[in-house]
Amino acid sequence: LGVYEGRANVSIIIEAIGQDPVTVRGNITDSQGMPLSGASVQEKNTSNGAVADFDGNYTIEVSSSNAILVFSYLGMQTMERTVGQNTSINVQLEEDANFLDEVVVVGYGTTAKKDVTGAISSIKGDDFKNLPISGIDKALQGRMAGVQVVPNGGAPGGSVAIRIRGTGTVNNSEPLYVVDGIPTANIDGVNPNDIESIQVLKDASASAIYGTRAANGVVIVTTRKGKSGKLNMSVDAYTGFSNVGKTLDVLDAPTLAEIKRERYANDGIPVNPIWQDAQYQTQLTNWQDALFVTGKTQNVDLNLSGGNDYSTYLFGLGYYNEEGIIEKSAADRVSLRINSDHKIKEWLKIGQTMSLSSRTSNGFNTTSAQNGLIWSAIRFHPGLPIKDSDGNYSSNQISGEFGDINNPLFEVDIQDADRRDTRLLANITPEISITPDLKFKANFGVDYTILDQRSFRPQVLNQIRTTNENSANRSYDEQFSFLMEYFLTYDKIFGDHRIGVVGGYTQQSFDYQGFSASAKNLPDEDPSQRLLGTGELNNMGEYKAHDGLESIFGRVNYSFMDKYLLTATVRSDESSKFAEGNRTGVFPAFSLGWRVSEESFFDVPFMDNLKVTGGWGELGNQNIDRLQYLARISRGQRYSLGLDGSVDVVGANQSSFANTDISWETVRMTNFGVDMGFLDNRLTSNFNYFIKDTDDMLLRPPVIGSQGSNPSPYLNIGKVRNKGLEVELNWQDTKGDFGYSLGANASFVKNEVVKLVSGTFLGSSFYGRPNQEISRTYEGHPIGTFYGWRTDGLFQTQADIDAHAEQPGAVPGDVRFIDINNDNVIDDKDREIIGSPHPKMTYGINASANYKGFDLTMFFLGVAGVDIYNADRMQGLDASYPFNLYSDITGRWTGPGTSNEIPRVSTLRTNLNHRTSDLFIEKGDFLRLKNLTVGYTIPSDLTDKIGLSRLRFYVTGQNVFTITGYSGFDPELGLTDGNLQQNVDFAQFPQARTYLLGANIGF
Amino acid sequence: CDKNILDTTAYGESTSATFWRNGDDAVAAANAMYTLLREEDSYGHNENVFDNCADDIFRAGDHGYEEAMENFTMDASNYxxxxxxxxxxxxxxxxxxxxxxxxxxxxxxxxxxNRVLGEAHFIRAFGYWRFSVIYGGVPLILEDNIIESNFNVPKATLAEVQAQIESDLIAAVSLLPATHNSENLGRPNKGSANGLLAKLYLYQEDFDGTIAAGTEVINGPYPLADNFRDNFTPATENNPEMLFAAQGSDWVDNPQYFVTPRPWGGWDFHNPVQNVVDEFEDGDPRLEYSIYKPGDMVQRGPELTEFTADLTQTGFSLNKFTTFNDDGSLSNQANVPILRSADVYLLVAEAKIRKNGLGAGDDEINAVRDRVGLPFVSNAGMPELIHERRVELLGENQRHQDLMRWDKAGIVDIVEIYGEDRGQFDPVRVFVRPKNYYFPIPQNEIDLSNGVLIQNPGY
Incomplete structure (x- = not known):
């Protein structure tokens, strides 16, 4: 952590030479160019000093030109400059990267890094500022050991999944976010450039204060605040473009026709005449090239901040816009922030934060193997034009032989779906000092989201997938959460004893409501007429729901002689998710630390810091469907009666089974950590080893068919274990004007499902048309492993087949499946686990350097030891489909010895060559240069002249290059069936490669 | 602080404790039974896949698993x-x-x-009827299993399942009204229960039972529609002949998609083959009402389009369920007939022939032929009966079950019929007796049962 961004600028003006007293003037700013009012300047080894004024200006008379000036400011690195011949010395102080003095935000307070006994990773907002990311969650990727970010495709505004210390449950595994003290399920809408810092509480000791919501880890987000001093204004802006990093090679029209003919010939059946038709054997369109366009990204942030001894404030306005690499895929965000702090009386302070954001996005279905847009572009006939000579989109209605895919560009053209998320996240935090040590604090927060979605699909008659009636849909959802918290803090030092106590009460309510409606047969399809009321009412619905949580919590921090540290936490939660009498859960945790380096006997060369910690605790996960303890009956099933079916009737049926005993999922976590610092803490390292056991995991026992189609109720029966090692290393140094840093983090997590419903596995949803099963979750293995057959090349001759276990229907050129259970027949029972989607190692590497006005940062992201199931390739090599094929099919088996990997082509699925097998498992390892930024800051003496305090230009590349052996679009794949299926390539929206040009301007 | 923060309510939903208050709730609960019929896993598509095995239909669609089912090469994990x-x-x-x-x-x-309870008895019987013809014996889940949450039970024997169907149908006959008012057309009536009972008895070779129950239908208010096509026309689909159907109305998974050519808005599954086209007598109008063949002129909304062989894989298309809207788009209003009086006439005819010999079923066969203007048969035996069922009920999910019933009785040789090579769309298929009389119990159900559920022989 702590990307070092030194930008020291020293102006030199020759004025005086010699030993006489010299007057030096200058300006002291922070790395963003903001004046540091109150910063001190000291002549080294003397008592001679001065303080910077409101604008950061200072004047000091020193004894001689040999004097050394020492610049310092709380929280900043001290800097020394020899006066020499300079009478004007401007300095920019860097934020103090010394880990030990750094303050980290924890639940309901802050603590010095040196006193931390739990596992907490931090990142500063500056480390991801101005990267082209639509959400903060994306910023966490690769930055911290133990925090895995899984992007769900690269669509603009697309979501990510975050896994802290592995996937702890098959259910909701997303962490709890706490934004400026407001616990919330996500940080959508919060402007990444508003972030001061993010702390991730990883172990039980650190996160237990959030009790029943902490089992998946806690992400604490703190937004920027104003500083006392003069009014500052800054403008940060960037703009850039993006494109697809890679497309897949598919057949051209002549080769496609040739292979189609061959597959009929192989089956001994007449070739469909369409494949003889010369008209469709001319290469016309590469549909991927036609689909992918150049995207655009732009961002502008305007910030005003300042304050005095009584009030500080920050006002921020942000605009982010991203047009994706498929036309019409887009996302934007407008955000407004007002943060302020006020000292009303000596004993009364009040603070507030407020973020109001509005995001819009529109996207495409890119995960379906029936009609996904990119899936379609790979498969649409290459011998068809985008539009025919009459200006109509070409269509597969020409022949069923071309497959039931609509022209992908037609689909882009008619796409009309958008959503708007509007969110208010705000709180007020009064604080009363009862005594200097004892404070009463309160926190009143609101988290209010409105999600408004609409879509329209026109009547489609001239494509092969017709839509007989046009339809319009609208849905409107509200979530309103209100938080009330009251707590006391007590901090006191008694001689060698230092004690900090916090304890209080909190409650949070969550109200959800919404409605949706759809209409069909709208008489006018003009975009201006696509309103529900113009058509026939088709459907409407309304819902309402409420959750509540009421808790008490407490924490004690104790330190003896600054060497021996103890943290103990407890939280008691009562949740409406469970039946009355079963609602309360108590979650204790503690941890101990020993700062070995503070002991008098500690004397290790080059080593400055050594701290060992250990802790244990319990956490809960209540993030499950509500009302599981009731057997519910839902209305809404519709049927039609009457002579002509025109009498609509509504049905009611039981929609859930009840489990009145349902309770939390409990995580028990043990953590051991070592912090070390070497060479004046220029090299710091942190190691954490953890064992995280999820007990009582809520599982629905698989529904036995005779139960019907309702899911079984959740039972607290599963167990999952995650074990892991996390390593963070940082090196930073300055040599004169040259500053640089290197950071690396890596995590090694082993995920194991210890217990499921006895004797069963958890299946995941099926892929594609033959409904292929790809992933299963078994006891003793990680969640969502790949499950299928193993292969041993292709049968080259009939003799090969005769010598093999019975494989019904096999002919030469077919895949030879391995008889795993040795019963001499190839069937279902020959399947086993054939790969894991969980990386053995995820890692990130940061490097930064600066020299004079130049700065460079690089951020690499990687995973190692992971498998991908390339389902799209599996289908792309299966000639029994009527679609276009991957170019690799040209290497197919056409006779003995021609191929041992790509089976013969056929219209039949007799041998099921393309069943789920290791043939389509690929290594998913990659190393990606996620960000590269090169910037230049104009020297301040020049910017001063035009009235600016700071002016920096930079270029940034995102996803610059990727080193991988993976053959698909993008090895960063997401979850396709909750946690139960991941790293399966469905031809998802690939992440774009983006280049930006930006400027940071300080006034 | 607000003490009610933890109180929650099931907004917009009832619970099992607050439902079942009155007749409206009972009717709503009954309505929900039928909605399952419309799903793709049911008569939306998949029930009809079991009849792809017949010699009338080629699977045509792009579902790989259907190829294995049609060819009897499926294993228990087949979708x-x-x-x-x-x-x-x-x-x-x-x-x-x-x-x-x-x-x-x-x-x-x-x-x-009584009506609601009769509907429930009928639906339970119908569910177990489909189980019995597809899988043979299956676990019998009845009231007590629900009350005791006891679902993982061994298979009942086929005889036990059939006994349950019989007793439920007898209850349904006594509880259901003979006919429904116009608002309720489409619900099963007394004739539906008697018709299914007639079919059950025939499968049990209880010919007297078939004749008795079937005659209740023939003599009841369930006459054949004047026009054969009325049964497949949305405006008249619930005419008295229609004893039971999956009701179509804005039906997303309507089988019409599965039988209509792709260029006409369908997905082109279940193509008829040449062999069944040849089965129709000259002048039988049912050919035109059942199959599109090359040269047919088809009114698709305003357009009159010629059906050409390249529209489907076999060059033919089932048109019983295909209707078009005025703008030429495919209608999704069509019902899927499950049991018609015509079927029951032929069940009775079969029972009479098999019991009393040639000519015993002439009246019932001729009633069916008379409707479509074909000359009467006399002294008809099983070949005539088999022919009549094949053309009357084409595409209505009967043929494969009929052939197996007749094979078991030694009337036809199904191994030979399916073993004949009639070209690309009707190739040699190996039917193994007795294995293929039933489909395998789904492997995932066997896995989930922990050894309670036993696979059918041969799989």
Missing amino acids: GVRAGWKNKYEMINRANAVLINVPGIEDMDETLK
Whole structure:
């Protein structure tokens, strides 16, 4: 952590030479160019000093030109400059990267890094500022050991999944976010450039204060605040473009026709005449090239901040816009922030934060193997034009032989779906000092989201997938959460004893409501007429729901002689998710630390810091469907009666089974950590080893068919274990004007499902048309492993087949499946686990350097030891489909010895060559240069002249290059069936490669 | 602080404790039984896949699993044998819920109560009927299983399943009205229950039973529609002949998509083959009402389009379920007929022939032929009966079951019929007796049962 961004600028003006007293003037700013009012300047080894004024200006008379000036400011690195011949010395102080003095935000307070006994990773907002990311969650990727970010495709505004210390449950595994003290399920809408810092509480000791919501880890987000001093204004802006990093090679029209003919010939059946038709054997369109366009990204942030001894404030306005690499895929965000702090009386302070954001996005279905847009572009006939000579989109209605895919560009053209998320996240935090040590604090927060979605699909008659009636849909959802918290803090030092106590009460309510409606047969399809009321009412619905949580919590921090540290936490939660009498859960945790380096006997060369910690605790996960303890009956099933079916009737049926005993999922976590610092803490390292056991995991026992189609109720029966090692290393140094840093983090997590419903596995949803099963979750293995057959090349001759276990229907050129259970027949029972989607190692590497006005940062992201199931390739090599094929099919088996990997082509699925097998498992390892930024800051003496305090230009590349052996679009794949299926390539929206040009301007 | 923060409510939903108040609730619960029929796993598509095995239909679609089913090469993990299992039990269990709860409703008219209970008995019988012909014996889930949450039970024997169907149908006959008012057309009536009973008895070779139950239909208010096509026309689909159908109306998974050519808005599954086209007698109008063949002029909305061989794989298309809207788009209003009086006439004819010999079923066969203007048969035996069922019920999910029933009785040789090579769309298929009389129990159900559920022989 702590990307070092030194930008020291020293102006030199020759004025005086010699030993006489010299007057030096200058300006002291922070790395963003903001004046540091109150910063001190000291002549080294003397008592001679001065303080910077409101604008950061200072004047000091020193004894001689040999004097050394020492610049310092709380929280900043001290800097020394020899006066020499300079009478004007401007300095920019860097934020103090010394880990030990750094303050980290924890639940309901802050603590010095040196006193931390739990596992907490931090990142500063500056480390991801101005990267082209639509959400903060994306910023966490690769930055911290133990925090895995899984992007769900690269669509603009697309979501990510975050896994802290592995996937702890098959259910909701997303962490709890706490934004400026407001616990919330996500940080959508919060402007990444508003972030001061993010702390991730990883172990039980650190996160237990959030009790029943902490089992998946806690992400604490703190937004920027104003500083006392003069009014500052800054403008940060960037703009850039993006494109697809890679497309897949598919057949051209002549080769496609040739292979189609061959597959009929192989089956001994007449070739469909369409494949003889010369008209469709001319290469016309590469549909991927036609689909992918150049995207655009732009961002502008305007910030005003300042304050005095009584009030500080920050006002921020942000605009982010991203047009994706498929036309019409887009996302934007407008955000407004007002943060302020006020000292009303000596004993009364009040603070507030407020973020109001509005995001819009529109996207495409890119995960379906029936009609996904990119899936379609790979498969649409290459011998068809985008539009025919009459200006109509070409269509597969020409022949069923071309497959039931609509022209992908037609689909882009008619796409009309958008959503708007509007969110208010705000709180007020009064604080009363009862005594200097004892404070009463309160926190009143609101988290209010409105999600408004609409879509329209026109009547489609001239494509092969017709839509007989046009339809319009609208849905409107509200979530309103209100938080009330009251707590006391007590901090006191008694001689060698230092004690900090916090304890209080909190409650949070969550109200959800919404409605949706759809209409069909709208008489006018003009975009201006696509309103529900113009058509026939088709459907409407309304819902309402409420959750509540009421808790008490407490924490004690104790330190003896600054060497021996103890943290103990407890939280008691009562949740409406469970039946009355079963609602309360108590979650204790503690941890101990020993700062070995503070002991008098500690004397290790080059080593400055050594701290060992250990802790244990319990956490809960209540993030499950509500009302599981009731057997519910839902209305809404519709049927039609009457002579002509025109009498609509509504049905009611039981929609859930009840489990009145349902309770939390409990995580028990043990953590051991070592912090070390070497060479004046220029090299710091942190190691954490953890064992995280999820007990009582809520599982629905698989529904036995005779139960019907309702899911079984959740039972607290599963167990999952995650074990892991996390390593963070940082090196930073300055040599004169040259500053640089290197950071690396890596995590090694082993995920194991210890217990499921006895004797069963958890299946995941099926892929594609033959409904292929790809992933299963078994006891003793990680969640969502790949499950299928193993292969041993292709049968080259009939003799090969005769010598093999019975494989019904096999002919030469077919895949030879391995008889795993040795019963001499190839069937279902020959399947086993054939790969894991969980990386053995995820890692990130940061490097930064600066020299004079130049700065460079690089951020690499990687995973190692992971498998991908390339389902799209599996289908792309299966000639029994009527679609276009991957170019690799040209290497197919056409006779003995021609191929041992790509089976013969056929219209039949007799041998099921393309069943789920290791043939389509690929290594998913990659190393990606996620960000590269090169910037230049104009020297301040020049910017001063035009009235600016700071002016920096930079270029940034995102996803610059990727080193991988993976053959698909993008090895960063997401979850396709909750946690139960991941790293399966469905031809998802690939992440774009983006280049930006930006400027940071300080006034 | 607000003490009510933890109070929650099931907004917009009832709970099992607050439902079952009155007749409206009972009727709503009954309505929900039928909605399962419309799902793709049921008569939306998958029930019809079991009849792809017949010699009339080529699977045509792009579902790989259907190829294995049609060719009898499927194993127990085949999607098609799994798809409808859960759907049928859900339907049965919704019927069970009615049978458990409705008798105790006090605020309810007795006549209505009888009707609702009769519907539930019929639906439970129908669910187990489909199970019995597809899989043979299956676990019998009845009221007590629901009350005790006891679902993982061994298979009942086929005889036990059939006995349950029989007793439920007898109850349905006594509880259901002979006919429904116009608002309720489409619900099963007394004729539906008698018709299914007639079919059950025939499969049990209880010819007297078939004749008795079937005659109740023939003599009841369930006459054949004037026009054969009325049964497949949305405006007249619930005419008295239609004893039971999956009701179509804005039906997303309507089988019409599955039988209509792709360029005409369908997905082109279940193509008829040349062999069944040849089966129709000259002048039988049912050919035109059942099959599109090259040269046919088809009114698709404003357009009159010629049907050409390249529109489907076999060059033919089932048109019984295909209707077009005025703008030429495919209609999704069509019902899927499950049981018609014509079927029952032929069941009775078969029972009479097999019991009393040649000519015994002439009246019933001729009633069916008379409707379409074909000359009467006389002294008809099984060949005539088999012919008549084949052309009358083409595409209505009967042929494969019929052939197996006749094979078991030694009337036809199904191994020979399916073993004949009639070209690309009707190739040699190896039917193994007795294995292929039933489809395999879905492997995932066997896995989930922990050894309670035993696979059918041969799989």
